[in-house]
Amino acid sequence: MMPNQSSQHLNPRSPLVLDTKDLPRRPGAMRAVERSAPAPADLGLALVGVPRDAELDLKLRLESVSEGVLVSGRVTAPVRGECGRCLRPISDTVDVSIQELYAYEHSATVETTDEDEVGRLQGDLIDLEPALRNAVVLALPNHPLCREDCPGLCPRCGVPLDELPGDHRHEQVDPRWAALSKLKIPEE
Ligand SMILES: [Zn+2]
Ligand SMILES: [Zn+2]
Numbered sequence: 056m057m058p059n060q061s062s063q064h065l066n067p068r069s070p071l072v073l074d075t076k077d078l079p080r081r082p083g084a085m086r087a088v089e090r091s092a093p094a095p096a097d098l099g100l101a102l103v104g105v106p107r108d109a110e111l112d113l114k115l116r117l118e119s120v121s122e123g124v125l126v127s128g129r130v131t132a133p134v135r136g137e138c139g140r141c142l143r144p145i146s147d148t149v150d151v152s153i154q155e156l157y158a159y160e161h162s163a164t165v166e167t168t169d170e171d172e173v174g175r176l177q178g179d180l181i182d183l184e185p186a187l188r189n190a191v192v193l194a195l196p197n198h199p200l201c202r203e204d205c206p207g208l209c210p211r212c213g214v215p216l217d218e219l220p221g222d223h224r225h226e227q228v229d230p231r232w233a234a235l236s237k238l239k240i241p242e243e
Contacts (some may be wrong), residue, residue, distance in 0.1 A: 065180040071095065071187065075117060075124050076179040080159070084119040094132060095184060098191055103136025103145065103199040105191060113183075115153070123158040123176060130187055136199045140207035141215045151194045155186040 067074050070092030078086045093108040105111070115128035134147040157174040158164035164173055174186065206216040211225045 065177050065182055067180055071182070071184045073115070073117060073126065073181040073183055074179055075176065075181060078117050078119055078124065080119055082119050082121050086117045088113065088115040088117060088128075095188070098132075098188060099134070099136075100192065100195050100197065102139055103134060103195050105132045105149070106135050109133045109135075111187070115183075120156070122162045122164040123156055123173075124181065125154070125156050126181065126183065126186070127152070127154040129153070130190065132191060134195065136195075138201035138205055139198045140205045141201060141217075142208070143201045143215070145199055145201055149191055149194050151190040153183075153186055153190050155183075157181045 065072050070090060073088060075086075078084055090113050092111045092113060094105040094111050096107045098105040098107070109132060112131040113128065114130075115126055118125045118127070129150060129152050131148060131150045134145070134149045136145040136147075137143070138145055155174055156164075157176045158168070159176055160178070165175060174181070208214065209216055209219060209223065209225075216223070
């Protein structure tokens with residue numbers, strides 16, 4: 056028998072740990088879990104993410120299947136970030152679905168799959184955090200924008216272009232002319 060890889064201790068009171076002890080190990084048995092949980096740290100990408108301790112809203116269903124427990128449902132969370140073009144703050148909500156199978160310890164599934172393919176129960180406990188993290192991070196935009204057509208910043212003065220008049224321009228001298236203008240013909 057393969058040794059259990061994920062032997063780190065799970066705290067049943069942790070809000071992202073699901074306890075299945077009330078769920079009969081009979082295929083088809085179900086339990087609904089609705090709870091809110093504080094977001095773990097670093098739930099997101101460089102420019103956008105769920106702030107630490109922000110409220111995650113979990114609406115999940117735990118279902119016994121022959122080799123384990125299928126967790127499915129939705130997670131909603133507030134998102135904060137920065138527009139990749141104009142750097143203005145962004146405030147949004149992410150709403151993702153989760154569907155993840157957790158195999159019983161010592162089941163055939165555990166012995167024939169890798170831990171990153173199929174999750175594992177640890178006793179009666181499920182660590183929801185890795186699946187939740189994947190789902191939320193995948194749902195976040197790689198290039199967050201304050202709005203689809205954000206024009207970004209003026210490359211010369213750094214002011215958002217949509218706060219500037221349409222004819223905003225800087226005294227631009229074409230570098231080729233600038234070079235020429237140094238070649239002053241001496242006036243005599
Ligand atoms: Zn923007
Ligand atoms: Zn400018």
